Amino acid sequence: MIQDKKNAFNKFAAGKGLRSTRQRDCILNVFLSTHQHVSVEELYLKVKACCPGVGQATVYRTLKLFVEAGLAREVLLHDGQTRYEHVQAGEHHDHLVCTGCNAIIEFENETIEKLQDQIAERHGFMIRSHKLEIYGLCADCRS
Amino acid sequence: MIQDKKNAFNKFAAGKGLRSTRQRDCILNVFLSTHQHVSVEELYLKVKACCPGVGQATVYRTLKLFVEAGLAREVLLHDGQTRYEHVQAGEHHDHLVCTGCNAIIEFENETIEKLQDQIAERHGFMIRSHKLEIYGLCADCRS
DNA sequence: CTTGCTGCAAACAGTTTGCAGAACT
């Protein structure tokens, strides 16, 4: 599936006349190898480890490409850092964010999604995306 | 009810040994007179109109006090500006955010809230707060 | 008089941008 994503990006890049460069390959590899919700900073450090000399501007620019290509999604939490998460085709999930240890637990709930659709419809609203974040303390941090 | 909020803040301020100043009164007045979801910038401009010479640092500092006092709540949308909304005691609502005209429609849905509680419980998570934002186009912007 | 509050400007963090040179095709 990592290969699928690489192919997806290459296809996107080809379609837009983008060039294939060492940096983009490296950033893509690193991104695909990370857990969910990497911050740009984290990603930048990992990228530097494998391709020293890459500037963070490139990381920022490349991440925006990934978003455009549909591989990644921006996640804004309450800590002033933009994070990126992997997009699984067709799937959507939300987050439990632990304010104690910054852990992020994902969950899916179809009923909530449906209720959102109803609410939107009631207001004549056309949903493009949504986010639901629940903040609190995870099981470990409660004790 | 505006008076209630002023009293609430005064009580909070008294409890913390905070002083009552012209600036704080003015910012509180302006905040209470605004519609929901003011950005700091907007608020700052309005405050300057009535008390010229107020610095934005003071606006920032005072808004944090309002949050602490339970009058206001931070709302982070996808536009890089922190906004503040009024807190109605005991009530919680979520937002439909129009990406066309930046309108914000509020809604409440108890079922969603309950489902969130269930999800949290299932993960041993203690909810402190949550936010749900639905992005898309409002009825006006669709046409 | 004492202490907290304010305004200013400088500092900050995260992100974006302009540009000369490097690297794809």
Place this chain on the structure above:
DNA sequence: AGTTCTGCAAACTGTTTGCAGCAAG
């Protein structure tokens, strides 16, 4: 060769902070 991409550094944005002077109690 032509053009896109990159790295660097500078610019920017929103927010925070240090500090000297001001003002409330």
